[in-house]
Amino acid sequence: MAICTGCSLLCEDIEATIKDGNITAVKNLCRKGNGHYQALKTDRTKPMIDGKEVALDAAVSKAVEILKNSKNPLLCGWSNMTMEAQAAGILLARKLGATICDTSPTCQEDLMERIMDGKIPTCTLDDVRNFADTSVFWGSDPSNSHPRHLSRFSYYPRGEKRQKSYEEERICVTVDVRKSATATLCSNYYFRQPPGGDAEFAEAVLAVLDGKIPKVGDKKRMIELGTLLRKTEYGVIFPGPGMLLALQGKMDLFEKLVAKLNEITKFKVLPMPEHCNTRGYYQLMREQTGFINGVSLRGGAPAHGPEQRLAAAAKSCDAVLAVGSDPLAELPLATARALTRANVPLIAIDPHRSLTTDAAKVVIPSAMSGLEAGGTALRMDGVKIAFEPLIKPGKPDLLSDEQILARIMEAI
Amino acid sequence: MESTVESTVAIVTFRDIFQDEAGKKSKFADEFRTLAAQVLLDKQDMAKLGWKDGQKVMVKNDVGSVVVAARTSGDDPHPGLVWMTASPWSNQLLAEDYCAGEKPWAGITATLSPTEESVTQISEILQRMRA
Structure with a gap:
Protein backbone atom coordinates (compact mmCIF):
# COMPACT_ATOMS: atom_id res chain seq x y z
CA MET A 1 0.00 0.00 0.00
CA ALA A 2 1.09 3.54 -0.73
CA ILE A 3 0.48 6.65 1.31
CA CYS A 4 -1.06 9.98 0.40
CA THR A 5 0.61 13.10 1.81
CA GLY A 6 -2.09 15.37 0.37
CA CYS A 7 -3.47 16.27 3.83
CA SER A 8 -3.00 15.45 7.51
CA LEU A 9 -5.04 12.22 7.30
CA LEU A 10 -2.02 10.57 5.65
CA CYS A 11 -4.22 7.83 4.13
CA GLU A 12 -2.26 4.58 4.07
CA ASP A 13 -4.55 2.50 1.92
CA ILE A 14 -3.63 3.90 -1.47
CA GLU A 15 -3.23 1.23 -4.15
CA ALA A 16 -0.78 2.37 -6.80
CA THR A 17 0.26 0.46 -9.90
CA ILE A 18 3.79 1.21 -11.00
CA LYS A 19 5.21 0.31 -14.40
CA ASP A 20 8.67 1.25 -15.59
CA GLY A 21 9.10 3.65 -12.68
CA ASN A 22 5.85 5.51 -13.39
CA ILE A 23 2.54 5.45 -11.55
CA THR A 24 0.01 4.17 -14.08
CA ALA A 25 -3.07 3.75 -11.88
CA VAL A 26 -4.14 4.71 -8.37
CA LYS A 27 -7.11 3.59 -6.27
CA ASN A 28 -8.66 5.03 -3.07
CA LEU A 29 -7.51 8.62 -3.51
CA CYS A 30 -9.94 11.42 -2.72
CA ARG A 31 -10.20 14.36 -5.09
CA LYS A 32 -7.60 16.31 -3.14
CA GLY A 33 -5.27 13.31 -3.09
CA ASN A 34 -5.83 12.93 -6.81
CA GLY A 35 -4.59 16.50 -7.31
CA HIS A 36 -1.60 15.72 -5.10
CA TYR A 37 -0.66 12.63 -7.11
CA GLN A 38 -1.22 14.39 -10.43
CA ALA A 39 1.14 17.10 -9.24
CA LEU A 40 3.98 14.66 -9.82
CA LYS A 41 3.72 15.70 -13.46
CA THR A 42 2.71 19.35 -13.21
CA ASP A 43 4.55 22.61 -12.58
CA ARG A 44 7.77 20.99 -11.34
CA THR A 45 10.52 23.41 -10.41
CA LYS A 46 14.03 23.70 -11.80
CA PRO A 47 17.08 25.12 -10.03
CA MET A 48 17.06 28.87 -10.61
CA ILE A 49 18.90 32.01 -9.60
CA ASP A 50 17.24 35.35 -10.39
CA GLY A 51 14.80 33.62 -12.75
CA LYS A 52 17.49 31.87 -14.79
CA GLU A 53 17.90 28.11 -14.82
CA VAL A 54 21.20 26.98 -13.27
CA ALA A 55 22.79 23.73 -12.13
CA LEU A 56 21.52 22.36 -8.83
CA ASP A 57 24.95 22.82 -7.21
CA ALA A 58 24.96 26.50 -8.18
CA ALA A 59 21.52 27.05 -6.63
CA VAL A 60 22.56 25.29 -3.42
CA SER A 61 25.82 27.30 -3.29
CA LYS A 62 23.93 30.56 -3.74
CA ALA A 63 21.54 29.60 -0.95
CA VAL A 64 24.51 28.83 1.30
CA GLU A 65 26.10 32.20 0.46
CA ILE A 66 22.88 34.07 1.29
CA LEU A 67 22.40 32.27 4.58
CA LYS A 68 26.06 32.67 5.58
CA ASN A 69 25.84 36.42 4.99
CA SER A 70 22.58 36.80 6.85
CA LYS A 71 22.58 38.14 10.39
CA ASN A 72 18.92 37.46 11.03
CA PRO A 73 17.54 34.72 8.78
CA LEU A 74 13.97 33.45 8.87
CA LEU A 75 13.30 29.80 8.04
CA CYS A 76 9.61 29.32 7.36
CA GLY A 77 7.23 26.64 6.09
CA TRP A 78 7.92 23.11 7.39
CA SER A 79 4.45 21.59 7.51
CA ASN A 80 4.47 19.68 4.19
CA MET A 81 7.59 17.62 4.68
CA THR A 82 8.93 14.65 6.64
CA MET A 83 9.95 14.81 10.27
CA GLU A 84 13.49 13.96 9.20
CA ALA A 85 13.55 17.09 7.04
CA GLN A 86 11.97 19.14 9.83
CA ALA A 87 14.66 17.91 12.24
CA ALA A 88 17.33 18.91 9.70
CA GLY A 89 15.68 22.33 9.49
CA ILE A 90 15.75 22.86 13.25
CA LEU A 91 19.45 21.90 13.27
CA LEU A 92 20.10 24.41 10.49
CA ALA A 93 18.17 27.09 12.38
CA ARG A 94 20.37 26.44 15.44
CA LYS A 95 23.52 26.66 13.34
CA LEU A 96 22.40 29.94 11.75
CA GLY A 97 20.81 31.45 14.84
CA ALA A 98 17.64 31.78 12.79
CA THR A 99 13.98 32.28 13.61
CA ILE A 100 11.85 29.31 12.63
CA CYS A 101 8.07 29.45 11.95
CA ASP A 102 5.42 27.53 10.09
CA THR A 103 2.66 29.25 8.10
CA SER A 104 -0.38 27.88 9.93
CA PRO A 105 -2.74 30.33 11.62
CA THR A 106 -1.22 31.10 15.02
CA CYS A 107 -4.60 30.73 16.71
CA GLN A 108 -4.42 26.93 16.35
CA GLU A 109 -1.33 26.84 18.59
CA ASP A 110 -3.18 27.55 21.85
CA LEU A 111 -5.41 24.49 21.44
CA MET A 112 -2.53 22.30 20.30
CA GLU A 113 -0.44 23.29 23.33
CA ARG A 114 -3.30 22.49 25.70
CA ILE A 115 -3.68 19.09 24.06
CA MET A 116 0.05 18.37 24.23
CA ASP A 117 0.03 19.48 27.89
CA GLY A 118 -2.82 17.04 28.62
CA LYS A 119 -5.15 19.87 29.69
CA ILE A 120 -7.64 18.89 26.99
CA PRO A 121 -8.16 15.14 26.40
CA THR A 122 -7.53 13.78 22.93
CA CYS A 123 -7.63 10.42 21.15
CA THR A 124 -6.54 8.81 17.91
CA LEU A 125 -8.54 8.56 14.72
CA ASP A 126 -8.61 4.78 15.28
CA ASP A 127 -10.37 5.43 18.61
CA VAL A 128 -12.85 7.59 16.70
CA ARG A 129 -13.54 4.79 14.23
CA ASN A 130 -13.87 2.15 16.93
CA PHE A 131 -15.74 3.98 19.68
CA ALA A 132 -17.16 7.38 18.75
CA ASP A 133 -20.93 7.72 18.61
CA THR A 134 -21.03 11.53 18.40
CA SER A 135 -18.68 13.61 16.24
CA VAL A 136 -18.91 17.39 16.56
CA PHE A 137 -17.45 19.33 13.61
CA TRP A 138 -17.04 22.81 15.05
CA GLY A 139 -15.89 25.34 12.47
CA SER A 140 -14.55 22.42 10.44
CA ASP A 141 -15.70 20.89 7.17
CA PRO A 142 -13.81 17.64 6.60
CA SER A 143 -15.81 16.88 3.45
CA ASN A 144 -13.73 19.61 1.84
CA SER A 145 -10.61 19.89 3.99
CA HIS A 146 -9.92 16.21 4.81
CA PRO A 147 -12.19 14.40 2.39
CA ARG A 148 -11.86 10.82 3.68
CA HIS A 149 -12.26 11.75 7.37
CA LEU A 150 -15.93 10.79 7.43
CA SER A 151 -15.54 7.57 5.43
CA ARG A 152 -12.42 6.26 7.15
CA PHE A 153 -12.99 7.39 10.74
CA SER A 154 -15.77 9.62 11.95
CA TYR A 155 -19.10 8.72 10.36
CA TYR A 156 -19.41 5.85 7.92
CA PRO A 157 -17.04 3.06 9.04
CA ARG A 158 -18.08 0.09 11.14
CA GLY A 159 -15.77 0.23 14.14
CA GLU A 160 -15.19 -2.20 16.98
CA LYS A 161 -18.06 -0.83 19.10
CA ARG A 162 -19.89 0.83 16.24
CA GLN A 163 -20.92 -1.98 13.95
CA LYS A 164 -24.22 -0.24 13.10
CA SER A 165 -22.31 2.89 12.27
CA TYR A 166 -24.04 5.91 10.73
CA GLU A 167 -27.29 4.02 10.14
CA GLU A 168 -27.97 3.71 13.86
CA GLU A 169 -25.00 4.36 16.06
CA ARG A 170 -23.19 7.48 14.90
CA ILE A 171 -24.46 11.04 14.93
CA CYS A 172 -22.62 14.06 13.65
CA VAL A 173 -23.14 17.63 14.74
CA THR A 174 -21.87 20.69 12.91
CA VAL A 175 -21.41 24.18 14.31
CA ASP A 176 -20.54 26.60 11.55
CA VAL A 177 -21.21 30.01 10.03
CA ARG A 178 -22.01 28.48 6.66
CA LYS A 179 -23.91 25.35 5.78
CA SER A 180 -20.91 23.42 4.55
CA ALA A 181 -20.94 20.06 2.79
CA THR A 182 -20.44 18.38 6.17
CA ALA A 183 -23.23 20.46 7.70
CA THR A 184 -25.58 19.35 4.92
CA LEU A 185 -24.79 15.74 5.81
CA CYS A 186 -25.44 16.38 9.51
CA SER A 187 -28.46 18.58 8.90
CA ASN A 188 -30.46 17.38 11.93
CA TYR A 189 -27.78 18.77 14.20
CA TYR A 190 -26.52 21.77 12.26
CA PHE A 191 -26.15 24.91 14.40
CA ARG A 192 -25.56 28.00 12.30
CA GLN A 193 -23.55 30.65 14.14
CA PRO A 194 -23.05 34.32 13.41
CA PRO A 195 -19.36 35.07 12.69
CA GLY A 196 -17.57 35.25 16.02
CA GLY A 197 -20.59 33.80 17.85
CA ASP A 198 -18.85 30.64 19.00
CA ALA A 199 -18.15 31.84 22.55
CA GLU A 200 -21.85 32.51 23.10
CA PHE A 201 -22.62 29.09 21.65
CA ALA A 202 -20.15 27.46 24.06
CA GLU A 203 -21.80 29.32 26.96
CA ALA A 204 -25.21 28.11 25.76
CA VAL A 205 -24.02 24.48 25.65
CA LEU A 206 -22.59 24.85 29.17
CA ALA A 207 -25.96 26.22 30.30
CA VAL A 208 -27.98 23.32 28.89
CA LEU A 209 -25.52 20.81 30.37
CA ASP A 210 -26.16 22.48 33.74
CA GLY A 211 -29.90 22.16 33.19
CA LYS A 212 -30.35 25.90 32.61
CA ILE A 213 -32.14 27.72 29.81
CA PRO A 214 -29.59 28.96 27.25
CA LYS A 215 -29.44 32.71 26.56
CA VAL A 216 -28.75 32.38 22.83
CA GLY A 217 -29.91 30.16 20.00
CA ASP A 218 -33.13 28.24 19.51
CA LYS A 219 -33.79 27.06 23.07
CA LYS A 220 -35.59 23.87 22.05
CA ARG A 221 -32.79 22.83 19.69
CA MET A 222 -30.12 23.71 22.23
CA ILE A 223 -31.87 21.53 24.81
CA GLU A 224 -32.02 18.71 22.23
CA LEU A 225 -28.29 19.13 21.70
CA GLY A 226 -27.73 18.98 25.46
CA THR A 227 -29.71 15.74 25.60
CA LEU A 228 -27.67 14.26 22.74
CA LEU A 229 -24.37 15.22 24.39
CA ARG A 230 -25.50 13.75 27.72
CA LYS A 231 -26.50 10.46 26.05
CA THR A 232 -23.21 10.23 24.15
CA GLU A 233 -20.95 7.35 25.19
CA TYR A 234 -17.80 8.52 23.37
CA GLY A 235 -17.83 11.95 21.80
CA VAL A 236 -15.16 13.73 19.79
CA ILE A 237 -14.99 17.43 18.93
CA PHE A 238 -13.10 18.28 15.73
CA PRO A 239 -12.27 22.00 15.91
CA GLY A 240 -11.54 23.68 12.61
CA PRO A 241 -10.17 27.08 11.64
CA GLY A 242 -13.59 28.73 11.96
CA MET A 243 -13.88 27.80 15.62
CA LEU A 244 -10.25 28.53 16.44
CA LEU A 245 -10.50 32.00 14.94
CA ALA A 246 -13.79 32.76 16.65
CA LEU A 247 -12.58 31.51 20.05
CA GLN A 248 -9.11 33.06 19.94
CA GLY A 249 -8.36 34.47 23.36
CA LYS A 250 -11.22 32.40 24.81
CA MET A 251 -9.75 28.91 24.80
CA ASP A 252 -10.26 28.71 28.60
CA LEU A 253 -13.98 28.68 27.89
CA PHE A 254 -13.57 25.77 25.46
CA GLU A 255 -11.42 23.90 27.99
CA LYS A 256 -14.14 24.46 30.60
CA LEU A 257 -16.77 23.10 28.21
CA VAL A 258 -14.72 19.98 27.48
CA ALA A 259 -14.13 19.45 31.22
CA LYS A 260 -17.88 19.76 31.83
CA LEU A 261 -18.64 17.21 29.10
CA ASN A 262 -16.14 14.84 30.70
CA GLU A 263 -17.90 15.13 34.06
CA ILE A 264 -20.92 13.64 32.32
CA THR A 265 -19.44 11.24 29.77
CA LYS A 266 -16.30 10.73 27.67
CA PHE A 267 -15.41 13.55 25.24
CA LYS A 268 -12.15 14.03 23.33
CA VAL A 269 -10.82 16.82 21.12
CA LEU A 270 -8.93 16.24 17.89
CA PRO A 271 -7.67 19.32 16.01
CA MET A 272 -7.53 19.17 12.23
CA PRO A 273 -4.41 20.88 10.88
CA GLU A 274 -4.49 21.14 7.13
CA HIS A 275 -0.98 20.30 5.98
CA CYS A 276 0.30 16.75 6.01
CA ASN A 277 2.83 17.10 8.83
CA THR A 278 1.96 20.19 10.89
CA ARG A 279 1.57 17.91 13.90
CA GLY A 280 5.06 16.47 13.39
CA TYR A 281 6.53 19.97 13.17
CA TYR A 282 4.80 21.05 16.40
CA GLN A 283 5.99 17.95 18.22
CA LEU A 284 9.60 18.23 17.05
CA MET A 285 9.72 21.94 17.83
CA ARG A 286 8.35 21.32 21.30
CA GLU A 287 10.84 18.53 21.98
CA GLN A 288 13.81 20.47 20.68
CA THR A 289 13.04 24.10 21.57
CA GLY A 290 10.34 23.93 24.24
CA PHE A 291 7.82 25.79 22.04
CA ILE A 292 5.65 24.49 19.23
CA ASN A 293 6.20 27.37 16.80
CA GLY A 294 7.69 30.83 16.31
CA VAL A 295 11.09 30.44 17.94
CA SER A 296 14.35 32.34 17.61
CA LEU A 297 17.44 30.17 18.06
CA ARG A 298 19.82 33.11 18.00
CA ARG A 337 5.01 41.79 1.20
CA ALA A 338 7.44 41.65 4.11
CA LEU A 339 8.78 38.31 2.86
CA THR A 340 9.40 39.75 -0.60
CA ARG A 341 11.13 43.01 0.38
CA ALA A 342 13.63 44.07 -2.27
CA ASN A 343 16.70 43.82 -0.07
CA VAL A 344 15.77 40.50 1.53
CA PRO A 345 16.88 37.50 -0.57
CA LEU A 346 14.31 34.72 -0.63
CA ILE A 347 15.30 31.07 -1.11
CA ALA A 348 12.54 28.59 -1.95
CA ILE A 349 12.89 24.82 -1.74
CA ASP A 350 9.83 23.29 -3.36
CA PRO A 351 8.88 20.45 -5.73
CA HIS A 352 6.43 22.77 -7.50
CA ARG A 353 6.21 26.20 -8.97
CA SER A 354 4.42 28.41 -6.44
CA LEU A 355 3.93 32.09 -5.71
CA THR A 356 6.96 31.80 -3.42
CA THR A 357 9.20 30.17 -6.05
CA ASP A 358 8.15 32.83 -8.58
CA ALA A 359 9.24 35.57 -6.16
CA ALA A 360 12.41 33.78 -4.99
CA LYS A 361 15.97 34.78 -5.79
CA VAL A 362 17.01 31.13 -5.51
CA VAL A 363 14.83 28.11 -6.27
CA ILE A 364 15.93 24.60 -5.32
CA PRO A 365 13.69 21.81 -6.63
CA SER A 366 12.94 18.94 -4.26
CA ALA A 367 11.41 15.48 -4.40
CA MET A 368 7.76 15.14 -3.32
CA SER A 369 7.56 13.73 0.21
CA GLY A 370 5.61 10.47 0.30
CA LEU A 371 5.84 9.92 -3.45
CA GLU A 372 9.47 10.46 -4.40
CA ALA A 373 11.00 10.68 -0.90
CA GLY A 374 10.44 8.51 2.16
CA GLY A 375 10.43 9.31 5.85
CA THR A 376 7.96 9.71 8.69
CA ALA A 377 5.15 12.12 9.46
CA LEU A 378 2.60 12.54 12.25
CA ARG A 379 -1.02 12.20 11.27
CA MET A 380 -3.39 14.88 12.63
CA ASP A 381 -3.88 12.74 15.77
CA GLY A 382 -0.14 12.37 16.45
CA VAL A 383 0.15 8.78 15.17
CA LYS A 384 3.48 8.28 13.43
CA ILE A 385 3.25 7.08 9.84
CA ALA A 386 6.39 5.84 8.09
CA PHE A 387 6.60 5.63 4.32
CA GLU A 388 8.99 4.59 1.60
CA PRO A 389 9.32 6.50 -1.68
CA LEU A 390 6.80 5.14 -4.16
CA ILE A 391 8.87 5.93 -7.21
CA LYS A 392 12.30 7.32 -7.97
CA PRO A 393 12.40 11.06 -8.68
CA GLY A 394 11.96 11.90 -12.36
CA LYS A 395 15.45 13.43 -12.46
CA PRO A 396 18.44 11.66 -10.93
CA ASP A 397 19.74 14.79 -9.20
CA LEU A 398 16.42 15.63 -7.53
CA LEU A 399 17.06 15.56 -3.77
CA SER A 400 14.68 15.25 -0.85
CA ASP A 401 14.09 18.27 1.43
CA GLU A 402 16.16 16.48 4.06
CA GLN A 403 19.09 15.97 1.68
CA ILE A 404 18.98 19.59 0.49
CA LEU A 405 18.94 20.93 4.05
CA ALA A 406 21.78 18.58 5.00
CA ARG A 407 23.84 19.84 2.05
CA ILE A 408 23.23 23.45 3.07
CA MET A 409 24.12 22.61 6.66
CA GLU A 410 27.31 20.86 5.62
CA ALA A 411 28.42 23.82 3.49
CA ILE A 412 27.68 26.28 6.28
CA MET B 1 -27.73 44.30 2.87
CA GLU B 2 -29.11 47.50 1.30
CA SER B 3 -30.44 47.50 -2.23
CA THR B 4 -27.65 49.74 -3.46
CA VAL B 5 -24.91 49.21 -5.98
CA GLU B 6 -22.21 49.05 -3.33
CA SER B 7 -22.67 46.76 -0.37
CA THR B 8 -20.78 46.31 2.85
CA VAL B 9 -20.39 42.67 3.79
CA ALA B 10 -18.54 40.35 6.15
CA ILE B 11 -16.47 37.76 4.30
CA VAL B 12 -16.03 34.31 5.79
CA THR B 13 -13.43 32.07 4.17
CA PHE B 14 -13.80 28.33 3.64
CA ARG B 15 -12.05 25.33 2.13
CA ASP B 16 -13.21 23.92 -1.19
CA ILE B 17 -12.08 20.48 -2.31
CA PHE B 18 -12.28 21.39 -6.00
CA GLN B 19 -10.10 24.46 -5.55
CA ASP B 20 -7.65 22.50 -3.39
CA GLU B 21 -7.36 19.81 -6.06
CA ALA B 22 -6.78 22.42 -8.75
CA GLY B 23 -4.23 24.26 -6.58
CA LYS B 24 -2.24 21.12 -5.96
CA LYS B 25 -1.89 20.64 -9.70
CA SER B 26 -1.10 24.29 -10.50
CA LYS B 27 -1.80 27.63 -8.87
CA PHE B 28 -1.13 29.30 -12.21
CA ALA B 29 -3.80 27.48 -14.22
CA ASP B 30 -7.15 28.97 -15.23
CA GLU B 31 -8.93 26.19 -13.34
CA PHE B 32 -7.49 27.34 -10.01
CA ARG B 33 -8.28 31.01 -10.69
CA THR B 34 -11.85 30.25 -11.73
CA LEU B 35 -12.47 28.29 -8.52
CA ALA B 36 -10.61 30.65 -6.19
CA ALA B 37 -11.55 34.09 -7.53
CA GLN B 38 -15.20 33.98 -6.51
CA VAL B 39 -17.43 35.52 -3.88
CA LEU B 40 -20.59 33.60 -2.96
CA LEU B 41 -23.64 35.66 -1.98
CA ASP B 42 -27.02 34.92 -0.52
CA LYS B 43 -29.65 34.47 -3.24
CA GLN B 44 -31.81 37.37 -1.95
CA ASP B 45 -28.79 39.66 -1.77
CA MET B 46 -27.93 38.82 -5.38
CA ALA B 47 -31.50 39.64 -6.40
CA LYS B 48 -31.53 42.92 -4.46
CA LEU B 49 -28.30 43.98 -6.08
CA GLY B 50 -29.59 42.96 -9.49
CA TRP B 51 -26.55 40.79 -10.08
CA LYS B 52 -26.46 37.62 -12.11
CA ASP B 53 -24.12 34.68 -11.62
CA GLY B 54 -20.70 35.65 -12.90
CA GLN B 55 -21.06 39.42 -12.29
CA LYS B 56 -17.56 40.87 -11.84
CA VAL B 57 -17.24 42.63 -8.53
CA MET B 58 -14.52 44.65 -6.87
CA VAL B 59 -14.04 43.45 -3.29
CA LYS B 60 -12.25 46.16 -1.36
CA ASN B 61 -11.26 47.08 2.17
CA ASP B 62 -8.49 48.89 4.08
CA VAL B 63 -6.07 46.05 3.36
CA GLY B 64 -6.46 45.64 -0.40
CA SER B 65 -8.78 44.82 -3.26
CA VAL B 66 -9.46 42.09 -5.80
CA VAL B 67 -11.84 41.59 -8.69
CA VAL B 68 -13.70 38.29 -8.53
CA ALA B 69 -16.87 36.73 -9.93
CA ALA B 70 -20.05 36.92 -7.81
CA ARG B 71 -22.05 33.70 -7.55
CA THR B 72 -25.09 32.51 -5.64
CA SER B 73 -24.09 30.37 -2.68
CA GLY B 74 -27.04 27.96 -2.58
CA ASP B 75 -26.80 28.19 1.21
CA ASP B 76 -29.26 30.93 2.08
CA PRO B 77 -30.27 32.71 4.18
CA HIS B 78 -27.06 34.54 5.07
CA PRO B 79 -27.83 38.20 4.31
CA GLY B 80 -24.82 40.49 4.43
CA LEU B 81 -22.48 37.53 4.81
CA VAL B 82 -20.50 36.27 1.85
CA TRP B 83 -18.16 33.32 1.37
CA MET B 84 -14.76 33.25 -0.31
CA THR B 85 -12.42 30.30 -0.45
CA ALA B 86 -9.17 30.61 1.50
CA SER B 87 -6.85 31.56 -1.34
CA PRO B 88 -4.39 34.19 -2.58
CA TRP B 89 -7.45 36.26 -3.58
CA SER B 90 -9.06 36.38 -0.13
CA ASN B 91 -5.61 36.86 1.43
CA GLN B 92 -5.44 40.25 -0.36
CA LEU B 93 -8.16 41.41 2.03
CA LEU B 94 -6.95 39.72 5.20
CA ALA B 95 -5.56 41.90 7.99
CA GLU B 96 -2.12 40.95 9.18
CA ASP B 97 -3.28 40.47 12.78
CA TYR B 98 -6.46 38.50 11.97
CA CYS B 99 -5.14 35.60 14.01
CA ALA B 100 -3.18 37.39 16.71
CA GLY B 101 -5.12 35.92 19.59
CA GLU B 102 -6.39 39.26 20.85
CA LYS B 103 -10.07 39.13 20.01
CA PRO B 104 -12.60 36.78 18.41
CA TRP B 105 -12.63 37.10 14.67
CA ALA B 106 -15.90 37.89 12.92
CA GLY B 107 -14.94 37.80 9.26
CA ILE B 108 -13.35 40.28 6.87
CA THR B 109 -15.27 43.52 6.44
CA ALA B 110 -15.26 44.73 2.83
CA THR B 111 -17.38 46.45 0.22
CA LEU B 112 -18.58 44.86 -3.02
CA SER B 113 -19.24 46.91 -6.11
CA PRO B 114 -19.86 45.90 -9.72
CA THR B 115 -16.98 46.50 -12.10
CA GLU B 116 -16.06 46.13 -15.74
CA GLU B 117 -12.51 45.15 -14.79
CA SER B 118 -11.26 41.62 -15.39
CA VAL B 119 -10.88 39.09 -12.61
CA THR B 120 -7.55 39.64 -10.84
CA GLN B 121 -4.85 37.36 -12.19
CA ILE B 122 -2.42 35.49 -9.95
CA SER B 123 0.42 37.36 -11.67
CA GLU B 124 -1.12 40.68 -10.53
CA ILE B 125 -1.33 39.38 -6.97
CA LEU B 126 2.33 38.48 -7.08
CA GLN B 127 3.22 41.92 -8.49
CA ARG B 128 1.34 43.63 -5.65
CA MET B 129 3.28 41.60 -3.09
CA ARG B 130 6.55 42.62 -4.65
CA ALA B 131 5.59 46.28 -5.19
Missing part, protein backbone atom coordinates in the same frame (compact mmCIF):
# COMPACT_ATOMS: atom_id res chain seq x y z
CA GLY A 299 22.34 32.51 20.78
CA GLY A 300 21.45 31.27 24.29
CA ALA A 301 18.03 29.91 25.11
CA PRO A 302 15.29 29.65 22.46
CA ALA A 303 13.18 32.82 22.44
CA HIS A 304 9.43 32.73 21.80
CA GLY A 305 7.07 35.68 21.80
CA PRO A 306 5.33 38.23 19.56
CA GLU A 307 8.63 39.17 17.86
CA GLN A 308 9.15 35.57 16.79
CA ARG A 309 5.70 35.28 15.20
CA LEU A 310 5.85 35.02 11.44
CA ALA A 311 4.18 38.42 10.85
CA ALA A 312 6.85 40.20 12.94
CA ALA A 313 9.80 37.99 11.98
CA ALA A 314 9.04 38.55 8.28
CA LYS A 315 9.56 42.29 8.82
CA SER A 316 12.78 42.06 10.81
CA CYS A 317 14.65 39.29 8.95
CA ASP A 318 17.36 39.94 6.36
CA ALA A 319 17.02 36.63 4.45
CA VAL A 320 14.25 34.03 4.07
CA LEU A 321 14.38 30.30 3.45
CA ALA A 322 10.90 28.94 2.60
CA VAL A 323 10.54 25.16 2.52
CA GLY A 324 7.61 22.75 2.82
CA SER A 325 4.98 25.41 2.17
CA ASP A 326 4.00 28.28 -0.13
CA PRO A 327 3.88 31.22 2.29
CA LEU A 328 3.06 33.82 -0.36
CA ALA A 329 -0.10 31.92 -1.29
CA GLU A 330 -1.14 31.32 2.30
CA LEU A 331 -0.39 34.49 4.25
CA PRO A 332 -2.06 37.90 4.49
CA LEU A 333 -0.85 40.51 2.01
CA ALA A 334 1.23 42.49 4.54
CA THR A 335 3.22 39.43 5.63
CA ALA A 336 3.68 38.29 2.03
